[in-house]
């Protein structure tokens with residue numbers, strides 16, 4: 001009782017939004033509990049097609065394809081798209097599902113240093129010998145809350161004739177003036193070719209993932225992508241949640257704006273209190289502590305004060321870079337944010353993280 005959650009990916013608070021819940025109940029009643037089938041046999045209902053169309057419209061892309069998760073979308077794309085004659089260039093800190101997806105494909109693999117454009121350029125030069133080049137990056141990185149330099153990446157991609165793929169799990173719905181994501185925030189919506197994202201975070205938080213991009217690519221994925229071909233269709237209630245979440249976001253950017261204001265409040269108050277917060281302007285606010293034990297005992301003590309946060313240490317983050325990852329949501333009130341900052345200040349002083 002009275003505990004406030006500061007560690008969910010529920011950035012917009014839509015997982016508990018009454019209209020999202022009602023949409024799920026209505027879809028359940030109208031379309032049933034599940035399809036007992038993959039999409040291409042008898043697992044496609046009108047709501048699946050509608051949601052794919054809505055996702056493409058939201059991202060201003062030609063088409064979209066649904067998966068059971070973004071992990072599946074990442075597992076399915078590289079193998080379907082790239083041959084042994086091609087190359088994929090991946091940021092070293094990309095999400096595990098991108099790494100696994102790349103492992104499954106037979107393309108030539110290049111790993112560039114985290115957000116290091118000199119290294120990416122060197123690798124792109126090296127990769128000129130291949131038929132096709134794909135640069136793959138998280139739009140926003142979940143451990144540090146930092147945002148990929150997409151403008152520079154797209155410029156390099158243009159120079160060296162490469163395609164750009166972004167994973168927008170920690171951006172869709174709230175980054176950019178209309179919440180379209182990192183490509184909107186950085187003004188490169190027309191330069192990023194492929195977007196993978198999740199329905200399991202800001203867009204209602206239930207489950208599901210997708211790829212959106214050029215129609216021929218989506219057609220190819222429907223023919224060749226193994227997690228799409230060989231895994232069950234998304235349940236109607238889940239589709240209903242995501243579809244309503246997108247409706248709400250396309251009607252107004254007020255929810256995303258309110259989350260951005262709260263993020264700003266938290267980041268500036270914590271910095272003024274003496275903490276180091278990694279990243280910039282992102283609702284993932286890693287409170288950098290360094291020591292693994294300090295992160296763990298502080299998180300425990302925060303819970304005693306009614307604030308639910310989790311400490312992250314090696315091997316999830318590099319040695320010596322332990323932290324407590326705070327995630328801001330539109331459902332937090334200003335008072336909730338202030339309560340969280342006060343608790344951090346008390347606990348930080350008690351354990352020597354603050355003077």
Ligand code: PLP
Pocket residue numbers: 068069070071072074095097138142167169170197198199200207208209
């Ligand atoms: N990509 C990134 C960057 C993520 O953070 C996650 C989830 O943690 C995923 C992909 C996987 O998303 P899903 O939970 O929809 O499988």
